Amino acid sequence: MKPGSVRFAAIGDMGTGNPAQYEVARRMAEFRQKYPFTFVITLGDNIYGGKSPDDLRKKFEVPYKALLDEGVQFFASLGNHDDTNERFYKLFNMNGQQYYSFNKGNVQFFALDTDYLDPKQVAWLETQLAASKADWKICFFHHALYSSGAFHGSATELRQVLEPIFVKYGVQVVFAGHEHVYERVKPQKGIYYFTEGASGELRAGNLKAGPLTAAGYDKDQSFLTVEISGDDIYFQTISRTGVTVDSGTIRRAAQTR
Amino acid sequence: MMPRLISRILAGSGRIALLNGILLLAAGEMPAQSPVPAFQGFVERVRQYVTSQRPVRHLRTTNRRKQIVERRAELVRRIRETRATAQQGDIFTPVLADEFRQVIRSAFQGPNAINVRNTVRRGDPQPGWVISINGSYPDDLPLTTVPPSLLLRLPQLPPEVAYRIMGHDFVLQDTEARLVIDYIPAAIPTVTRAPLRSGHAQH
Numbered sequence: 001m002k003p004g005s006v007r008f009a010a011i012g013d014m015g016t017g018n019p020a021q022y023e024v025a026r027r028m029a030e031f032r033q034k035y036p037f038t039f040v041i042t043l044g045d046n047i048y049g050g051k052s053p054d055d056l057r058k059k060f061e062v063p064y065k066a067l068l069d070e071g072v073q074f075f076a077s078l079g080n081h082d083d084t085n086e087r088f089y090k091l092f093n094m095n096g097q098q099y100y101s102f103n104k105g106n107v108q109f110f111a112l113d114t115d116y117l118d119p120k121q122v123a124w125l126e127t128q129l130a131a132s133k134a135d136w137k138i139c140f141f142h143h144a145l146y147s148s149g150a151f152h153g154s155a156t157e158l159r160q161v162l163e164p165i166f167v168k169y170g171v172q173v174v175f176a177g178h179e180h181v182y183e184r185v186k187p188q189k190g191i192y193y194f195t196e197g198a199s200g201e202l203r204a205g206n207l208k209a210g211p212l213t214a215a216g217y218d219k220d221q222s223f224l225t226v227e228i229s230g231d232d233i234y235f236q237t238i239s240r241t242g243v244t245v246d247s248g249t250i251r252r253a254a255q256t257r
Numbered sequence: 258m259m260p261r262l263i264s265r266i267l268a269g270s271g272r273i274a275l276l277n278g279i280l281l282l283a284a285g286e287m288p289a290q291s292p293v294p295a296f297q298g299f300v301e302r303v304r305q306y307v308t309s310q311r312p313v314r315h316l317r318t319t320n321r322r323k324q325i326v327e328r329r330a331e332l333v334r335r336i337r338e339t340r341a342t343a344q345q346g347d348i349f350t351p352v353l354a355d356e357f358r359q360v361i362r363s364a365f366q367g368p369n370a371i372n373v374r375n376t377v378r379r380g381d382p383q384p385g386w387v388i389s390i391n392g393s394y395p396d397d398l399p400l401t402t403v404p405p406s407l408l409l410r411l412p413q414l415p416p417e418v419a420y421r422i423m424g425h426d427f428v429l430q431d432t433e434a435r436l437v438i439d440y441i442p443a444a445i446p447t448v449t450r451a452p453l454r455s456g457h458a459q460h
Contacts, residue, residue, distance in 0.1 A: 049397045057322065115400050160372060
């Protein structure tokens with residue numbers, strides 16, 4: 001762990017309230033004891049099914065209680081199973097917005113709502129990215145622009161809209177969910193794409209690894225941890241049972257080592 | 258016709274000037290001979306809904322889960338009360354519905370149709386759902402992604418409402434109350450997997 005680094009976890013498609021979500025959450029809390037990440041980004045489908053107060057409790061507050069109690073912040077993005085009213089839930093840190101940005105150290109994060117990528121949101125993203133002075137620009141949202149998942153696959157139309165903007169303004173890393181597997185895609189036009197849609201849900205055996213796939217895991221639930229220090233990103237993907245299923249380093253404007 | 262369409266979109270928002278790539282994408286889908294829909298009166302009808310049939314809201318974030326749910330329930334109750342006599346076609350009048358159908362059709366049939374259809378197909382579409390005016394979009398159903406190239410070609414909406422796709426129907430939804438404000442039946446072509454389930458939007 002590097003002093004002054006930005007440390008976070010990424011989870012997606014987790015809000016089931018089922019035992020697997022709880023087990024991943026426990027593993028996250030356990031992992032945090034030796035690797036103290038300070039916040040979590042969510043990649044959508046935060047709350048599946050019912051949206052009652054009890055649902056929010058069982059599918060978010062209880063499983064992540066150990067993290068919340070230790071002051072870990074959650075920054076949510078919305079998936080297609082989410083209620084847009086989740087943006088008013090303080091613990092999701094969306095400040096009432098369906099899409100928003102925040103800074104941590106030398107990193108600027110951009111949370112998008114890919115269920116409804118209207119011209120207003122696209123213009124907002126362009127404006128924000130153009131004004132960003134951050135060393136690292138990271139976007140996160142629900143639908144994966146590149147995916148080898150058999151159920152949904154790549155969101156090609158969203159990619160047509162977003163990828164040229166990412167390239168133009170130097171976005172280096174993108175996190176998404178929707179496909180209930182983990183996948184790290186080979187850099188596309190210099191951008192690193194991660195899918196982590198298996199932090200509660202899982203479609204075992206659904207990853208059809210192909211030319212896009214740099215690494216993947218579809219045998220169990222998982223979560224992703226990231227540390228950004230200077231020009232380097234260190235990532236580690238951990239399964240529900242605590243096995244590291246992928247790890248590596250990304251150097252800014254360079255290749256994965 | 259395309260320059261007029263682009264001019265109209267640009268006039269709607271100066272920031273859209275940033276969207277050159279998307280405009281080209283949309284331009285590629287619109288048949289050159291198509292008349293440009295004017296959507297005359299649509300924005301005014303939507304504005305009337307937002308200002309006259311929906312209570313003014315100044316929402317803040319809260320830690321209280323119950324408060325979020327209660328606020329939504331209260332909003333639903335008041336909208337239904339105000340719009341008790343609302344009918345399908347009040348906002349999407351027959352003329353407007355034809356114009357929307359024209360734009361939707363061109364998006365689903367143009368050169369970019371494969372991507373538009375993939376957007377809907379990969380967004381967990383819910384075919385077979387029967388909707389009703391002032392009916393709720395069920396909490397346990399996913400949203401279908403609205404193709405961004407389609408959104409670009411439709412009148413922009415205030416944040417209180419959004420376009421949605423529910424099965425084959427094109428819907429105007431209150432984003433916070435999740436109510437169906439109006440809809441155009443059978444406007445969306447079949448792009449789906451086998452139906453996951455079917456039923457009725459609940460009051």
